[in-house]
Amino acid sequence: MTIRLPNGFRCAGIACGLKSDPQREDLSLFVADAPCVAAGVYTQNLVYAAPVGLDRQRTPSAEIRAVVVNSGNANACTGERGWQDAVTMTQQVAAAIGAREEEVLVMSTGVIGEFLAMDKIASGIAASAAQLGTDENHLLAAARGILTTDQGVKTASAEQPYHITGLAKGAGMIAPRMATMLAVIFTDAPLTPDTAQRVLAEAVETSFNAITVDGHMSTNDTVLLLSSGTAGNGPLEGAALAGFAQSLSETCETLAKQIPADGEGASHLMAIEVDGCESREAAHQIARTVADSALVKTAITGNDPNWGRIISAAGYARVPLDPHKLALEINGIPIYQAGAPTEFDAATVSRSMRDHFEVQIHLHLHAGACRARVWSSDLTCDYVRFNSEYHT
Amino acid sequence: MTIRLPNGFRCAGIACGLKSDPQREDLSLFVADAPCVAAGVYTQNLVYAAPVGLDRQRTPSAEIRAVVVNSGNANACTGERGWQDAVTMTQQVAAAIGAREEEVLVMSTGVIGEFLAMDKIASGIAASAAQLGTDENHLLAAARGILTTDQGVKTASAEQPYHITGLAKGAGMIAPRMATMLAVIFTDAPLTPDTAQRVLAEAVETSFNAITVDGHMSTNDTVLLLSSGTAGNGPLEGAALAGFAQSLSETCETLAKQIPADGEGASHLMAIEVDGCESREAAHQIARTVADSALVKTAITGNDPNWGRIISAAGYARVPLDPHKLALEINGIPIYQAGAPTEFDAATVSRSMRDHFEVQIHLHLHAGACRARVWSSDLTCDYVRFNSEYHT
Numbered sequence: 001m002t003i004r005l006p007n008g009f010r011c012a013g014i015a016c017g018l019k020s021d022p023q024r025e026d027l028s029l030f031v032a033d034a035p036c037v038a039a040g041v042y043t044q045n046l047v048y049a050a051p052v053g054l055d056r057q058r059t060p061s062a063e064i065r066a067v068v069v070n071s072g073n074a075n076a077c078t079g080e081r082g083w084q085d086a087v088t089m090t091q092q093v094a095a096a097i098g099a100r101e102e103e104v105l106v107m108s109t110g111v112i113g114e115f116l117a118m119d120k121i122a123s124g125i126a127a128s129a130a131q132l133g134t135d136e137n138h139l140l141a142a143a144r145g146i147l148t149t150d151q152g153v154k155t156a157s158a159e160q161p162y163h164i165t166g167l168a169k170g171a172g173m174i175a176p177r178m179a180t181m182l183a184v185i186f187t188d189a190p191l192t193p194d195t196a197q198r199v200l201a202e203a204v205e206t207s208f209n210a211i212t213v214d215g216h217m218s219t220n221d222t223v224l225l226l227s228s229g230t231a232g233n234g235p236l237e238g239a240a241l242a243g244f245a246q247s248l249s250e251t252c253e254t255l256a257k258q259i260p261a262d263g264e265g266a267s268h269l270m271a272i273e274v275d276g277c278e279s280r281e282a283a284h285q286i287a288r289t290v291a292d293s294a295l296v297k298t299a300i301t302g303n304d305p306n307w308g309r310i311i312s313a314a315g316y317a318r319v320p321l322d323p324h325k326l327a328l329e330i331n332g333i334p335i336y337q338a339g340a341p342t343e344f345d346a347a348t349v350s351r352s353m354r355d356h357f358e359v360q361i362h363l364h365l366h367a368g369a370c371r372a373r374v375w376s377s378d379l380t381c382d383y384v385r386f387n388s389e390y391h392t
Numbered sequence: 393m394t395i396r397l398p399n400g401f402r403c404a405g406i407a408c409g410l411k412s413d414p415q416r417e418d419l420s421l422f423v424a425d426a427p428c429v430a431a432g433v434y435t436q437n438l439v440y441a442a443p444v445g446l447d448r449q450r451t452p453s454a455e456i457r458a459v460v461v462n463s464g465n466a467n468a469c470t471g472e473r474g475w476q477d478a479v480t481m482t483q484q485v486a487a488a489i490g491a492r493e494e495e496v497l498v499m500s501t502g503v504i505g506e507f508l509a510m511d512k513i514a515s516g517i518a519a520s521a522a523q524l525g526t527d528e529n530h531l532l533a534a535a536r537g538i539l540t541t542d543q544g545v546k547t548a549s550a551e552q553p554y555h556i557t558g559l560a561k562g563a564g565m566i567a568p569r570m571a572t573m574l575a576v577i578f579t580d581a582p583l584t585p586d587t588a589q590r591v592l593a594e595a596v597e598t599s600f601n602a603i604t605v606d607g608h609m610s611t612n613d614t615v616l617l618l619s620s621g622t623a624g625n626g627p628l629e630g631a632a633l634a635g636f637a638q639s640l641s642e643t644c645e646t647l648a649k650q651i652p653a654d655g656e657g658a659s660h661l662m663a664i665e666v667d668g669c670e671s672r673e674a675a676h677q678i679a680r681t682v683a684d685s686a687l688v689k690t691a692i693t694g695n696d697p698n699w700g701r702i703i704s705a706a707g708y709a710r711v712p713l714d715p716h717k718l719a720l721e722i723n724g725i726p727i728y729q730a731g732a733p734t735e736f737d738a739a740t741v742s743r744s745m746r747d748h749f750e751v752q753i754h755l756h757l758h759a760g761a762c763r764a765r766v767w768s769s770d771l772t773c774d775y776v777r778f779n780s781e782y783h784t
Contacts, residue, residue, distance in 0.1 A: 047707030047715045077703060079732045112700030113733050215686070219704050294686070294771075295779060302780035308504030311469060312611050315439030323439045340471045341505050379686075380780075381773040387687060388694035388772075 002136045003155055006163035006188035008033050008228025010132040013145030016124025018072030018110070018117060027124035028145030030067045030184065031097055031132055036228045038064035038105065039196035041204045043221035049076035050086040051106040052222060058102060059224070060193035065099035067184055067224060068106050068125060069146045071169070073116050075108040076219040085116045092122055096129035107182050107222050109169060110148055143167045146182055149386075151262050156254035158247045161240065162189035162231050166251050170259040183208065183223045183255055188231035189244050195235060199245040200225040207252035211260050211375045215292040223252075256375070261357070263377025264386050268300050269358045270378060274314075275371035276364045282319040283365075283372035289317035290361065290374075297379035300359050305349040307335045314363055327364040331356060394528045395547055398555040398580035400425050400620025402524040405537030408516030410464030410502070410509060419516035420537030422459045422576065423489055423524055428620045430456035430497065431588035433596045435613035441468035442478040443498040444614060450497060451616070452585035457491035459576055459616060460498050460517060461538045463561070465508050467500040468611040477508045484514055488521035499574050499614050501561060502540055535559045538574055541778075543654050548646035550639045553632065554581035554623050558643050562651040575600060575615045575647055580623035581636045587627060591637040592617040599644035603652050603767045604683050615644075648767065653749070655769025656778050660692050661750045662770060666706075667763035668756045674711040675757075675764035681709035682753065683768035692751050692770040697741040699727045706755060719756040723748060 005011060011030045018026040040059040042052050058064070068089055075082045090104035108116070132138070143153040146169045154168040168183035191199070200223065208223055225248075229235075236244055261269040272290050277283035290296055293313040299306035307328055314321065324339040331352040334342050353359050359378075377383075397403060403422045410418040432451035434444050450456070460481055467474045482496035500508070524530070535545040542562040549557040560575035583591070592615065600615055617640075621627075628636055653661040664682050669675035682688055685705040691698035699720055706713065716731035723744040726734050745751050751770075769775075 045704060045707040046713055047704050047718075077700060077731075077733065112704070215684070219700075219707065294775075298776055298779035301776065304780070308469060308611075312437060312439050312504070315437040315611065321438055326439075339469075341469065379776055381776045383686075384690055384693065384771055384773045384776055387690035388696070 003157050003165060004136055004139055005134060005165055006186050006228060006230070008036065008188060008230040009186050009226070010134050011138050011142040012128040012131040012133065013138070013141030013143065014124055014128045014131065016127065017120045018070055025141055025145035026070060026072045027121070027128055028069045028142040029093065029125065029128040029132065030142065030186070030226070032065050032226065032228055034228070035063045035065060035103065036226050037062050037191050037193050037196045039193065039200045039225045040105070041201055041223045043219060045219050047077065047219050049074055049108060049220045050078060050082040051075055051108045052220060053083065054086045054090070055105045055107070055222060055224070058105060060197040062193050063103050064105060064226065065103040066093050066097055066105070067226065068093045068104065069182065069184070070108050070116070070121060070124070071146055071148050072110040073108060073114055074110050074112045074220050075116055077113045078115055081115060085118055088118065089121060089125065092125045093129070096125060105224060107184070107220070109146065109182050109220055112219065149264060154255055154258040154262070156251045158251050161243045161247065162187055164247055164251045166255045168255045168259060170262045182220070185223070185225045185248070185251065187225070187227045187248070188229065189227055190229035190232040190235050191227045192235045195241065196225050196227055199241070199248055202245065203249040203252040206249060206373070207256035211256050212288060212291050260375045260377040265380040265382030266377035267380050268353070268378040270297070270300055270361060270376040271358055271373065272361045272363070272376065273371065273373045274363045274365065276366045276368055277370045278368035280370045280372050283370050284374065285319050286314050286317040286321070286363065287372050287374035289313050290363070291376035294379055297376070300353065300378040301380050303350045303353040305330050305335060305346055305353065307341065310361060310363070311336060321365055322367060325366040327366065329360070329362040331360050395549050395557060396528055396531055397526060397557055398578050398620060399622040400428065400580060401578050401618070402526050403530050403534040404520040404523040404525065405530070405533030405535065406516055406520045406523065408519065409512045410462055417533055417537035418462060418464045419513070419520055420461045420534040421485065421517065421520040421524065422534065422578070422618070424457050424618065424620055426620070427455045427457060427495065428618050429454050429583050429585050429588045431585065431592045431617045432497070433593055433615045435611060437611050439469065439611050441466055441500060441612045442470060442474040443467055443500045444612060445475065446478045446482070447497045447499070447614060447616070450494060452589040454585050455495050456497060456618065457495040458485050458489055458497070459618065460485045460496065461574065461576070462500050462508070462513060462516070463538055463540050464502040465500060465506055466502050466504045466612050467508055469505045470507055473507060477510055480510065481513060481517065484517045485521070488517055497616060499576070499612070499616070501538065501574050501612055504611065541656060546647055546650040546654070548643045550643050553635045553639065554579055556639060556643045558647045560647045560651060562654045574612070577615070577617045577640070577643065579617070579619045579640070580621065581619055582621035582624040582627050583619045584627045587633065588617050588619055591633070591640055594637065595641040595644040598641060598765070599648035603648050604680060652767045652769040657772040657774030658769035659772050660745070660770040662689070662692055662753060662768040663750055663765065664753045664755070664768065665763065665765045666755045666757065668758045668760060669762045670760035672762045672764050675762050676766065677711050678706050678709040678713070678755065679764050679766035681705050682755070683766045686771055689768070689771035692745065693772050695742045695745040697722050697727060697738055697745065699733065702753060702755070703728060713757055714759060717758040719758065721752070721754040723752050
């Protein structure tokens with residue numbers, strides 16, 4: 001199945017020399033044929049990159065014309081000059097496509113603490129504006145242009161009830177290696193800016209905010225939703241809006257899971273589901289605590305059904321729980337019930353873990369009706385090697 | 393300098409077969425000549441081991457006669473039978489030394505979720521009770537008897553104004569590898585139970601509660617303070633108590649730092665100091681967030697002055713801070729000032745990191761007068777290998 005942008009959008013991805021490999025795309029441009037609705041969700045890190053600050057000011061909006069993304073340099077911790085560089089990028093795009101600078105958003109990912117090579121950026125913006133297109137090749141080039149240490153492109157799409165296409169980059173860490181998660185999602189569904197902002201925030205909660213590679217929140221995390229509205233007359237409401245929101249959530253989830261699945265050195269995707277909680281927040285907190293434990297991660301790396309690490313991580317999640325009601329399954333096999341280990345064949349569970357890239361960890365609290373899921377990478381020597389290589 | 397217990401205490405450490413290597417000590421017994429004051433600080437994990445629950449009931453106290461410690465098995469997640477086994481251990485010690493069971497404390501560390509071999513425990517208690525002594529050899533055998541994957545014994549002592557001697561074990565993780573941190577500290581200073589509890593809790597806050605290897609809180613963490621009071625008449629007060637509390641804090645800090653220094657696979661001890669904060673809690677939270685970041689840890693492993701990882705970790709510590717005031721030094725060399733990188737010679741900083749086992753990370757917030765320190769291990773391939781080895 002081919003993947004393409006919804007009606008109303010064009011894109012390009014080109015190599016302008018920001019990455020050390022001159023063949024690799026490092027600048028992507030997305031242009032709306034007419035002013036479109038845009039919403040954004042951003043990193044909660046108090047140390048945030050210049051493009052995050054700029055986009056935060058400009059969304060939600062009904063007047064966005066373009067998004068420019070560069071990889072290879074995060075434009076983070078770059079002070080006033082970094083801010084000016086981000087503004088300049090939007091001015092250059094505006095000039096190239098005939099828009100105002102406030103109608104352009106910008107994202108950056110890559111090295112932290114270095115200034116952008118603005119001559120390369122300028123030529124990249126000019127070149128990409130001259131190559132805009134709507135076919136799959138254009139989309140895949142643009143998807144590659146936002147990657148850093150990812151092994152491959154990350155895309156997801158839905159056709160019904162509205163066309164949604166999303167692109168993301170993974171939590172790769174290159175020298176000096178700051179994980180930056182970027183995603184941009186396009187739709188033809190007619191939305192108001194406020195509605196776009198609300199449904200995006202909801203979808204992000206159970207997708208992009210439910211993944212972790214190493215628990216290190218980046219300075220650049222950004223998810224944008226752009227809506228051309230070409231698929232209908234007037235903004236969605238009621239059941240139609242609910243249907244769109246559901247489809248958006250599923251698209252976000254599909255995209256988000258690809259990030260820890262491609263986490264640096266990952267040999268397993270861990271899917272941690274916690275149910276039976278009094279609140280979704282409590283379930284999420286427990287799932288995230290398990291997902292971030294280096295001891296749980298390394299057990300999964302070793303295909304080791306080491307339930308003590310999982311149960312003890314749940315116990316320090318700073319959420320009330322009754323240890324005597326806890327139950328655990330790994331890949332559907334009961335391991336722990338009513339606060340005590342059950343009889344299980346460890347070799348069988350280990351084989352199941354070895355045979356599945358995605359390992360399912362399912363914790364039951366038996367204390368309520370709420371649940372949450374978090375996806376995580378495991379922790380391998382390749383991760384350590386990759387991130388301890390000397391770069392200075 | 394020889395190390396010995398304060399007056400009023402005897403000890404023994406023997407091998408009773410709990411560890412796979414029959415030569416290694418795995419049971420230690422500490423006996424007070426007369427009822428002594430005891431205080432304890434325990435894991436905050438809601439999933440806590442049986443000995444933690446028992447000691448929590450029995451401290452603070454002025455009637456403690458003995459502490460028995462076994463390694464090789466944590467007696468955690470073992471339900472009602474585990475609780476009964478812990479009680480039985482204290483009954484056996486009480487019978488051997490002529491005390492009541494409520495006058496005996498117990499600690500366990502090692503494998504989680506397995507039942508204790510109570511026949512071996514019983515013979516170990518009998519053997520150790522028959523070998524009690526006060527010299528250095530007895531103390532070192534007892535110090536070895538509480539270890540799991542530690543490379544060596546961890547001790548600390550002070551002579552003035554009162555004699556304090558402490559033993560600890562590190563955050564080693566063996567199959568199924570649950571980090572358990574145990575420490576027991578002896579003194580001859582005269583203390584009431586309430587005072588002992590208060591000064592211990594304060595000392596733990598800036599020592600054992602300020603270390604991390606992998607952020608995984610164990611089911612068994614326990615620190616005990618035992619005071620024979622033989623060095624004075626009547627409990628300490630005022631300046632004498634303050635002097636003792638200061639000496640206790642320094643002893644705890646010396647002991648605590650040995651744990652991440654001997655963290656599994658550690659190639660560096662990271663000392664993270666945060667100052668200029670509005671509260672100690674805020675400083676501690678930032679220091680711990682930096683200490684727990686896998687990206688910061690791997691940078692230190694690589695002797696890489698990768699400041700972006702440190703600054704961004706501070707930014708997501710969920711503590712208010714002004715990014716424009718942040719400053720950072722590594723091993724005393726200024727790296728980042730007023731929210732922007734300074735000129736520094738990366739090769740010089742890297743050499744300094746390579747040449748020092750302890751790497752100093754110093755963050756300044758310039759927003760108040762409070763500070764905190766946290767010590768952490770770095771993260772190496774050896775850690776991952778050790779904890780992902782298949783054990784089932």
